[in-house]
Amino acid sequence: MAKALGLQIDILSRHAVERRLRQYFKAKSFTSHFIVTANAELYYQASRDPVLKRAVEGADLRLPDSAGVLWALRRQGARRAELYPGVELTQWLFGQDLRIYVLGARPEILSRLADRHIAGRHHGFFTPAEESRLISEINRLKPDVVLVALGSGRQELWIAKHRGRLKTKVVIGVGGAIDVLSGAKRRAPYIWRKWRLEWFYRLLREPWRIKRQINLLRFALAVLLERK
Ligand code: UDP
Numbered sequence: 001m002a003k004a005l006g007l008q009i010d011i012l013s014r015h016a017v018e019r020r021l022r023q024y025f026k027a028k029s030f031t032s033h034f035i036v037t038a039n040a041e042l043y044y045q046a047s048r049d050p051v052l053k054r055a056v057e058g059a060d061l062r063l064p065d066s067a068g069v070l071w072a073l074r075r076q077g078a079r080r081a082e083l084y085p086g087v088e089l090t091q092w093l094f095g096q097d098l099r100i101y102v103l104g105a106r107p108e109i110l111s112r113l114a115d116r117h118i119a120g121r122h123h124g125f126f127t128p129a130e131e132s133r134l135i136s137e138i139n140r141l142k143p144d145v146v147l148v149a150l151g152s153g154r155q156e157l158w159i160a161k162h163r164g165r166l167k168t169k170v171v172i173g174v175g176g177a178i179d180v181l182s183g184a185k186r187r188a189p190y191i192w193r194k195w196r197l198e199w200f201y202r203l204l205r206e207p208w209r210i211k212r213q214i215n216l217l218r219f220a221l222a223v224l225l226e227r228k
Contacts, residue, residue: 002078005047005222009038009062009073011081017063018092024060024170025098025144032146032163034059035172037086040068040199041212042152044219052153055160063089065175067196068216072223087187090177093145101138101168104149105178112182119143124150131162139167146171149178 002011012020024033036042036059046053056062063084064070073081093100100117102110104124113121120141122134138146146168148155155173163171179185187193188201203213 002073002076002081004069004072004076004078005043005219005226007038007043007046007053007062008057009064009069009078009081011073011078012061012063013082014084017061017084017089020061021093021170025096027169030142030167030169032166032168033061033170034159034163035089035170036062036156037065037084037089037173037175038062038069039066039086039152039175040072040219041215042156043069043072044215044222045153046156047222049153052157055156058160059156067193067198068219068223071196072219072226075223075228076226077228086172086174087177087180089172090147090174090181093147093172094181098144099141101141101143101146102149102178103134103138103146104155104174105182109179109182109184112184113178135162135165139165142167144169147174147178148172149174149176151175 001008036056046056064073064081065086070081070083094117098117099119101119102121107123110121110123120137126134146166148159148171150158152175159171159173176185180187188198192198192201199213199216203209
């Protein structure tokens with residue numbers, strides 16, 4: 001476990017994360033273990049918003065999802081911190097023999113996902129009034145895992161609020177991973193990721209993200225100002 005900007009993150013190798021998840025899936029009961037994939041934006045939001053912070057800290061596993069978070073953790077002395085981006089975790093889950101429910105993303109994106117392994121799906125543009133029906137549908141299907149893609153911050157709040165009612169073994173906030181997996185969006189090519197410029201690649205392709213990316217600057221500043 002390591003801490004940066006007041007938020008605890010688990011320091012585990014990929015192998016250890018996958019082992020832990022296999023244990024969760026093996027259990028007979030529906031304990032809806034909550035996994036957070038923490039990127040810099042979520043991290044910054046949570047460091048400013050006590051409700052979101054509590055939601056993230058209530059998770060069973062918090063994994064560093066982005067280069068910025070890795071940098072913040074390493075500055076705080078967590079040398080062994082390893083990235084496990086949500087998109088790669090999602091790909092790994094799709095490669096296992098699991099029944100997956102996807103909640104979130106746009107309807108046309110969801111319809112592109114192959115049926116193999118998909119126990120059910122629902123887009124992420126529902127109203128609070130539709131939530132009970134949605135949760136009943138998930139509970140009827142009893143999937144091994146629910147992937148929640150509602151955007152960072154919002155999805156963690158949603159999970160923290162509803163996980164107690166969900167009949168599933170694991171529930172994970174996966175952000176834009178479904179967009180990438182469906183083939184609708186491309187992940188930054190390897191070289192951009194290697195140079196920790198994934199955020200810049202995203203900005204070039206989706207310039208309207210600039211407003212949200214200002215939070216990345218705020219995050220960097222807060223990390224630099226934090227005492228080691
Ligand atoms: N999304 C959704 N409902 C919403 C807002 C967003 O289902 O009300 C989906 C969006 O279509 C995308 C995913 O949430 O598939 C992640 O959104 P975004 O890329 O904005 O989030 P990030 O991963 O950057 O936090």
